[in-house]
Amino acid sequence: MYDQIFDWLKEHRITEVECIVPDISGVARGKILPKDKFISEPEMRLPEAVLLQTVTGEFPDVGIMDMTDPDMELRPDVDSLRIVPWATDPTAQLVFDCFSSDGIPVETAPRTVLRRVLKLYEELGYTPVVAPEMEFYLVSPNPDPDIPLIPPVGRTGRSEFGRRSYAIDAVNEFDPLFEEIYDYCHAQNLEVDTLIHEVGAAQMEINFLHGDALDLADQVFLFKRTVREAAFNHKMYATFMAKPMEGEPGSAMHIHQSLTCNKTGKNAFSNEDGSPSEIFFYFIAGLQKYLPEAMPFFAPYVNSFRRLTKYTAAPTNVEWGYDNRTVGLRVPRSSPQGRRVENRLPGVDCNPYLVLACSLACGLLGIQQKLQPSAPNSSNAYELPFQFPVTPEESIDRLRACTEIQEILGKRFVEMYIGIKESEIAEYFRVISPWERKFLLLYV
Structure with a gap:
């Protein structure tokens, strides 16, 4: 798999690789690596917490979240390899799947949920x-x-x-x-x-x-x-x-x-x-x-x-x-x-x-x-x-x-998802809207 990716990068004269993990909000998380570093050190890791952010970048207060923040092992999906057409320099983008240290798919990763x-x-x-x-x-x-x-x-x-x-x-x-x-x-x-x-x-x-x-x-x-x-x-x-x-x-x-x-x-x-x-x-x-x-x-x-x-x-x-x-x-x-x-x-x-x-x-x-x-x-x-x-x-x-x-x-995934949504709702209600200032400030 890696040989196929490396050959593609060389063929397209890629200089950088965007290594992407979709999080629960659908935001592209990950790393941008020089092509040579990606080829020499293809093994990649990120903490599971990267997946579990609210849309504002906060983390939910969910009891089943592992507070030791362990790393996930990331494995590229060769079928997702594409050029980044708007990049100034030749750049590739590659979507990764997430696994635990013992090789089990991380159940909170959106791609894992769909694969399931x-x-x-x-x-x-x-x-x-x-x-x-x-x-x-x-x-x-x-x-x-x-x-x-x-x-x-x-x-x-x-x-x-x-x-x-x-x-x-x-x-x-x-x-x-x-x-x-x-x-x-x-x-x-x-x-x-x-x-x-x-x-x-x-x-x-x-x-x-x-x-x-x-x-x-x-x-x-x-x-x-x-x-x-x-x-x-x-x-x-x-x-x-x-x-x-x-x-x-x-x-x-x-x-x-x-x-x-x-x-x-x-x-x-x-x-x-x-x-x-x-x-x-x-x-x-x-x-x-x-x-x-x-x-x-x-x-x-x-x-x-x-x-x-x-x-x-x-x-x-x-x-x-x-x-x-x-x-x-x-x-x-x-x-x-x-x-x-x-x-x-x-x-x-x-x-x-x-x-x-x-x-x-x-x-x-x-x-x-x-x-x-x-x-x-x-x-x-x-x-x-x-x-x-x-x-x-x-x-x-x-x-x-x-x-x-x-x-x-997946029960753990749904519980995490609910925790994220509850955190977003709580943050939303801390914001006072223009409608409230317009109609309530001086009239109630």
């Missing part, structure tokens, strides 16, 4: 196939976090206003940026497909081609960084916050999911005659039952809940239906071989490894328990009752009580 779920599918004879859709906003540079975000200036010299959903000209406003994004993605073998303008002002969506879940998680992880870097080059920000601007819709990470039967190589969601299979209905039922219980993985921050309100193009329940975008679980129109389920719940602020792991885990529980879904909904599901937790605290309480999700994802 994929292994359970393999034991049943299936391989998940996924295709993420990534929504994000372009905004003007915003160095002062107390100032609200505004859309950036495009080639016309004006900031975007109003609704420009699917407008070609609105995308063309930022052609130089998107040409660079596609060039960067091509250089990294990120298999992006369609680009559209979404509903919000300067809100965009880029879709990925379907494929292996771990590979797509890596691609999404690198894609977020890629878009941000390209935006910096064009004097704007790209944000993957779930709800960055008041009065504008939130940004989602819709996940299309299906299963391939390992024996036949065919879509397990379809029977030989083209009709939906039992596995298809089990999978939907699992999502219906467990998505509300696993909400912290689909809405990981306080801001995430601002997106999940009625009439904002975000789901409010676990209804499912054929070609119905008002439900949480949409089955797009397709051939039998293309039959899939679109999970419309996750925000784009999710950790891609964990959101794929948890969405697939919910479907797996439905298969294991042979659950039956509700009848498909063909009406406006926004008119139906809200079915998700309405606060981060409620979502954490429900995850803590859901032993089935904990068993699939």
Whole structure:
């Protein structure tokens, strides 16, 4: 494995290597090494605490955290080796897996969590196939976090206003940026497909081609960084916050999911005659039952809940239906071989490894328990009752009580994740917002 990596580094005349470990928040942690040092000393270690930081860089007060802070052994995944196209000097990036000193995968590492779920599918004879859709906003540079975000200036010299959903000209406003994004993605073998303008002002969506879940998680992880870097080059920000601007819709990470039967190589969601299979209905039922219980993985921050309100193009329940975008679980129109389920719940602020792991885990529980879904909904599901937790605290309480999700994802991992989310919530509530100063300072 190392020889293959070393040969690639020499062939591409690499001078530096970014050694990356995705943490629980989806942040790229790790080290940057000169190529010669990486080749001469390839063994790498980092403390497990690197994985377990809040999004603000703090550590949770969790009893099962090892206070001796032992090192993990890092092993590179050769399939993740890519160029860093925006670097000044020839630079490579390489994603690492985490192991304990005795060679056991570290259960709090997001890649380990996803691998764990994929292994359970393999034991049943299936391989998940996924295709993420990534929504994000372009905004003007915003160095002062107390100032609200505004859309950036495009080639016309004006900031975007109003609704420009699917407008070609609105995308063309930022052609130089998107040409660079596609060039960067091509250089990294990120298999992006369609680009559209979404509903919000300067809100965009880029879709990925379907494929292996771990590979797509890596691609999404690198894609977020890629878009941000390209935006910096064009004097704007790209944000993957779930709800960055008041009065504008939130940004989602819709996940299309299906299963391939390992024996036949065919879509397990379809029977030989083209009709939906039992596995298809089990999978939907699992999502219906467990998505509300696993909400912290689909809405990981306080801001995430601002997106999940009625009439904002975000789901409010676990209804499912054929070609119905008002439900949480949409089955797009397709051939039998293309039959899939679109999970419309996750925000784009999710950790891609964990959101794929948890969405697939919910479907797996439905298969294991042979659950039956509700009848498909063909009406406006926004008119139906809200079915998700309405606060981060409620979502954490429900995850803590859901032993089935904990068993699939790993009990220690879930406990650590809950600790991190509780620490973030506590820190959020220490901040006094402009709304409070505006309306409460002199009037109550």
